[in-house]
Amino acid sequence: MLRGKNGRSKVAVSIILFLIIFFVVVIAHEFGHFIVAKKNGIRVVEFFIGMGPSLFSFQRGETKYSLKLFPIGGACMFEGEDGLAAEKGEISERAFPNAPVWARFATIFAGPLFNFLIAYLMALILVSVCGITTSEIQGVNEGSKAQEAGLQAGDVITGMNGKRIHLGGEVTLISQLNTKGESLSVTYERDGKENTVVIEPTYDEESQRYYMGILAGGYLKCNVPQTFQYAFYTMKFYVETTFQSLKMLVTGQLSRNDVSGPVGLVKVVDEVYDSAKAYGAVEVLLNMINISLLLSVNLGIMNLLPLPALDGGRLVFLLVEALRGKPIPPEKEGMVHLAGMVALMLLMVLVFFNDITKFF
Structure with a gap:
């Protein structure tokens, strides 16, 4: 644990940087829901960032805006969203259940979509x-096996x-x-021609992993068209990395110690800030943008998972409604999402305590 005035100052800076990243990523997600809901005439009752008790709030027009205590998410609440008021006939024409199914689908999908859009902007x-x-x-x-296969410096994989x-x-x-x-199977380009070779990686006892025996990684300063092209490839790489991490978590290749919540993310930000600050403010900023890019992609993907209480779970119900021509009974859908929300809260608590035991 860091001690002393300098240590406390560094931790404070890291916490502030984490909160900025959190606000950017979560606000982008919730703003996606918000703006598409407004475009479709759906009334937004409350727009809030964080969870738990409100630190402050204000009313503007028909929407209440709030900042809550715990930095673990946010929400955009629509009129009649829980289905209870709809059963009692207490909702207006602009309530969420009264909107066309594809308008509701677009509203829910917009949250993850805006995460990918902001991630692309960061890229x-x-x-x-x-x-x-x-x-x-x-x-x-x-x-090395790569040399035996005929690969050379200058080849482009x-x-x-x-x-x-x-x-x-x-x-x-x-x-x-x-x-x-x-x-x-490795395909590479040399002198404008593509060739394909098969490489059998060699196991290294010291690092306990397999190697092909190459060092890949040239540098390209992109022109304007290349910037747009490679920004997409960069975001796509983060998407693939996130899916691989999820797969490894499900299959047991990653443990609970590899999962981090807000406390763990503060530590990550602290370590990156500590490494980058010697190179100046610009380097710190670029590293924070890189972390934001990864987290935005993560949030977009996680919310698209077809699990109750998440955007993906709600999209599944809307797809079923579109296919069958009528909605699932609100009380049944509500029970499913409530169960999912309880499970999600329990998971957040476990991740929080895991962070505490891991880092302190």
Whole structure:
């Protein structure tokens, strides 16, 4: 634990940076719900950031805006959303249940969509300022399987196991996830021609992982068209990384210690800030944007999972309604989402205490 005035100051800075990141990512998500609801004439009762008791709130027009105590999410509450008022006939024409099914679908889907849009904007900033790491091979280890396969420095890897490759990070990710040492089909470009070879990775006892024996990662300062192109590839890479992490969590390849909540994220921000601050404020800012990009993608994907209480679960009910031509009874849908919300709250509590025991 950090001690002393300097230590406390550094932690305070890290907490402030985390809160800024949290507000940007969550506000983007909830604003997506909000703006599409307004466009479809749906009344927004409350727009709030955080959970728990309100720190302050104000009313503007028909909507109440609130900031709550705990930085663990937010919500955009629509009139009649819980279905209870609808049963009693106490809702207006602008209530959520009275909107056309596809208007409700668009409203719910807009939250995750705005997370991806803000993530793409962040990727544009990063790529335009920093450039990108390409999949060009910088070196081949002597006696490695890659050298035996004929790979050379200057070759550009364009595909691995049938997947198109655009970034050096994609090469690293596929290599690191190859925990069983399976053969890798590598397509590379040399002198304008593509070739494909099969590499049998070699196991390294010291690092306990398999290696092809290459160093991939050239540098490209992007022009304007390339900036838009590689910003998309960068966001796509974060999406793939998130899905891989979820898969590894479900299959037991990751443990609960690999999952972080707000406390864990503050520590991550603190470590990144500590490493970047020596290079100046711009470097700190770019690193915080990078963390925000990852978290925005994570929030978008997590909310699209077809689980009760999440946006994805609500979208499933709306799809069923569109297909069958009538809604699921509100009381049944409400029970499902309530159960999901309770499970989600319990998970948040477990993650919080896991962070506490892990870091303190």
